[in-house]
Amino acid sequence: MRTHGVRRILAMGTVSIKCPEDNFSLIRSILVSLMPVFFNTAYQSILKIRDVFEEEGTGNGINWTVYRIALIPGGDDEVSWMRDRNEGAGHFVGWVGEKGWGMSQKRGALARWLVDAVEGGADEWIGKMPAVAAGTLS
Numbered sequence: 001m002r003t004h005g006v007r008r009i010l011a012m013g014t015v016s017i018k019c020p021e022d023n024f025s026l027i028r029s030i031l032v033s034l035m036p037v038f039f040n041t042a043y044q045s046i047l048k049i050r051d052v053f054e055e056e057g058t059g060n061g062i063n064w065t066v067y068r069i070a071l072i073p074g075g076d077d078e079v080s081w082m083r084d085r086n087e088g089a090g091h092f093v094g095w096v097g098e099k100g101w102g103m104s105q106k107r108g109a110l111a112r113w114l115v116d117a118v119e120g121g122a123d124e125w126i127g128k129m130p131a132v133a134a135g136t137l138s
Contacts, residue, residue, distance in 0.1 A: 008118060015103075015131060063123075067131075071104035
């Protein structure tokens with residue numbers, strides 16, 4: 001990214017990435033405990049994403065955010081996409097287990113948040129790994 005002059009990166013992670021700011025969530029604990037058993041390769045890849053941004057993302061002029069999601073349901077047809085995008089005006093962006101956090105965000109709503117974030121709507125999350133879900137604006 002540095003070679004090509006990229007200044008802003010939004011990378012997808014999952015709630016398998018634990019942050020010190022997260023609160024306890026029973027469902028997340030169950031999900032994360034099953035990941036290495038059933039999906040170890042994917043789980044290790046997600047942890048490597050965390051490691052790369054934590055180790056190499058600081059102090060290099062790249063504004064990164066690793067957004068963490070759990071489930072991203074939603075159709076891929078135009079009607080579903082537009083409906084989910086329009087219903088996605090309210091997002092939860094914060095730490096796992098906080099009031100308002102949930103386990104899912106529809107694809108269209110996630111796309112809306114990503115576009116808003118790229119346009120400067122998530123600058124407070126630069127250098128952090130927030131959870132993104134359906135919910136109230138944070």
